[in-house]
Amino acid sequence: MDSGSTKTEDPRREPTTFREFLASLGRPFVEIGDTVRGIFAVFGLTLYYMVRGRTRWKAIFEQLHEVGNRSVIFIAVTLGFLGMILIYQSGYQAQQITGDLQMLGGLFLQLLLREFAPTITAMMLATRVATGMAAQIGSMVVTEQVDALEMSAAQPIDYLVVPRFIATTIMTVVLSIFAVLVAYTAGAITAQLSFGLNVRTFVDMSFIGWFDVWMGLTKAVAYGMAIPIIACHAGLNVFGGSAGVGRATTAAVVNASLAVVILDFIISGAGYVILHLVS
Amino acid sequence: MHRLVSRLQLPFSILGEKALKWANITGGLILLTWQIMLNLLPWNWNFDGPEIWRSMYRVGVQSFPIVVVTAVLVGAIMVIQSGLYIEQYQAHGLLGWGAGYAILREVGPILIGLMFSGRVGANNTAELGTMKVTDQIDALRALAIDPVAYLVMPRFLAMIVMMFLLVVVGNFTALIGGAVTSQVLLGVDMMLFYQSVVTYVLLDDLWHGLIKSVMFGFAIAVISCYFGLATRGGAVGVGRAVNASVVGSAIAIFAIDYFVAFGTL
Numbered sequence: 001m002d003s004g005s006t007k008t009e010d011p012r013r014e015p016t017t018f019r020e021f022l023a024s025l026g027r028p029f030v031e032i033g034d035t036v037r038g039i040f041a042v043f044g045l046t047l048y049y050m051v052r053g054r055t056r057w058k059a060i061f062e063q064l065h066e067v068g069n070r071s072v073i074f075i076a077v078t079l080g081f082l083g084m085i086l087i088y089q090s091g092y093q094a095q096q097i098t099g100d101l102q103m104l105g106g107l108f109l110q111l112l113l114r115e116f117a118p119t120i121t122a123m124m125l126a127t128r129v130a131t132g133m134a135a136q137i138g139s140m141v142v143t144e145q146v147d148a149l150e151m152s153a154a155q156p157i158d159y160l161v162v163p164r165f166i167a168t169t170i171m172t173v174v175l176s177i178f179a180v181l182v183a184y185t186a187g188a189i190t191a192q193l194s195f196g197l198n199v200r201t202f203v204d205m206s207f208i209g210w211f212d213v214w215m216g217l218t219k220a221v222a223y224g225m226a227i228p229i230i231a232c233h234a235g236l237n238v239f240g241g242s243a244g245v246g247r248a249t250t251a252a253v254v255n256a257s258l259a260v261v262i263l264d265f266i267i268s269g270a271g272y273v274i275l276h277l278v279s
Numbered sequence: 280m281h282r283l284v285s286r287l288q289l290p291f292s293i294l295g296e297k298a299l300k301w302a303n304i305t306g307g308l309i310l311l312t313w314q315i316m317l318n319l320l321p322w323n324w325n326f327d328g329p330e331i332w333r334s335m336y337r338v339g340v341q342s343f344p345i346v347v348v349t350a351v352l353v354g355a356i357m358v359i360q361s362g363l364y365i366e367q368y369q370a371h372g373l374l375g376w377g378a379g380y381a382i383l384r385e386v387g388p389i390l391i392g393l394m395f396s397g398r399v400g401a402n403n404t405a406e407l408g409t410m411k412v413t414d415q416i417d418a419l420r421a422l423a424i425d426p427v428a429y430l431v432m433p434r435f436l437a438m439i440v441m442m443f444l445l446v447v448v449g450n451f452t453a454l455i456g457g458a459v460t461s462q463v464l465l466g467v468d469m470m471l472f473y474q475s476v477v478t479y480v481l482l483d484d485l486w487h488g489l490i491k492s493v494m495f496g497f498a499i500a501v502i503s504c505y506f507g508l509a510t511r512g513g514a515v516g517v518g519r520a521v522n523a524s525v526v527g528s529a530i531a532i533f534a535i536d537y538f539v540a541f542g543t544l
Contacts, residue, residue, distance in 0.1 A: 081533035127525040135518020142514045242514035246405020249521040253397035265352045268359045
């Protein structure tokens with residue numbers, strides 16, 4: 001077992017069908033473990049450089065513009081459609097079952113705050129922002145600009161990831177609030193036009209409490225922290241030219257969307273348990 | 280003077296550029312759809328059987344785990360969210376209806392569609408984009424092979440079929456995830472959940488979701504293939520194309536969802 005040739009001749013290492021089966025069983029777990037470890041490493045380094053590093057206001061404002069302003073139309077279109085769809089479907093059901101649409105607006109606002117506005121906004125940001133970041137950083141890696149950064153003693157994580165992390169965290173919260181407004185307005189218009197429900201009846205704040213607001217904000221912050229870290233991790237791990245950049249953007253959007261769904265599950269479950277412990 | 284004039288022209292030139300870009304994209308999408316439709320005509324059938332199977336494997340089987348994970352979590356989230364209302368009104372028998380209706384009709388197809396566009400659509404755009412920037416598409420044209428028939432058709436068919444099948448599987452796993460969550464977290468018996476789903480959820484709700492899933496598959500296939508084939512400018516261009524593809528797919532998913540809801544009710 002001291003040279004390469006003995007390794008290949010060793011009968012115990014021959015790739016049998018059974019060995020390949022075991023390898024194919026284990027490979028996904030190893031890959032998932034590597035990815036998760038890499039993501040947490042980037043996260044830890046980001047937090048470290050956020051505290052220790054210099055604050056680059058210019059880069060942060062650039063990223064705020066890139067993440068926030070340039071997503072506004074996209075978020076407005078998708079969340080506007082979402083508001084119309086949800087009101088359409090639930091209003092139809094309410095009309096069929098109870099014929100009473102009084103509570104539609106209030107419950108819609110509550111559900112929007114708790115669940116749909118932050119989660120769907122984050123899914124949209126995971127597609128738009130995460131692919132953008134992974135593609136940008138990935139092409140920097142492919143064209144060896146990141147190596148050049150390291151050569152000039154600028155840590156890529158400090159220089160590239162920290163501004164994106166700060167900007168996306170802020171902008172996810174802002175865009176979630178914007179999403180609530182857009183979806184609620186679209187819902188109000190749909191309720192007025194399709195069911196003849198007065199806007200005054202529709203705008204009903206009596207259902208929402210601090211719990212709903214905190215739930216929505218917690219989700220938005222958690223998603224806003226997860227998306228840039230995952231996207232930058234995918235971007236920094238690019239290898240192999242334009243095919244590699246394509247692979248990285250795919251990985252970024254898939255991992256970011258999965259992270260959003262997983263965080264949603266964890267935070268919703270925790271919120272449910274907390275609500276039970278309190279009451 | 281010249282600087283002032285060019286400054287005044289700036290908004291108009293930006294507006295014009297945007298309009299041209301959108302016209303370009305819309306026209307390209309319509310043309311690609313038209314070419315796909317021509318290839319679908321029975322007398323033009325020229326399908327590469329093994330390639331379709333390979334595409335189906337790559338599109339369907341490889342995104343199976345991610346769809347299952349998403350669906351289980353979505354089912355759980357829907358049960359948690361409706362659980363809060365169910366407990367408020369003490370209507371445990373309606374839990375399965377609330378969660379099942381939301382999952383089958385809206386949330387299941389939308390979220391699986393978004394994951395599908397991220398996993399498959401982005402992958403597809405990246406693949407076609409890499410082929411484009413390395414001149415492989417032009418090489419196909421030089422060999423008198425139509426890129427639409429050879430590259431787009433297998434992916435198109437595979438995506439539509441697999442999106443449908445994945446939503447079927449996803450709906451099922453989401454309901455299982457919801458049932459387990461209702462048992463573990465809410466303490467509502469699984470059988471009660473099952474009874475509630477079977478009693479109150481209509482076959483129409485399932486069909487509504489499945490019809491939408493086919494349309495989502497169509498939209499994702501056309502959009503991802505178009506942006507892949509329109510890629511320009513090396514590795515940076517591939518990244519931009521993937522970004523445009525997933526953004527376009529997301530908008531298409533919500534728009535289609537709205538018009539289907541509007542058209543069927």
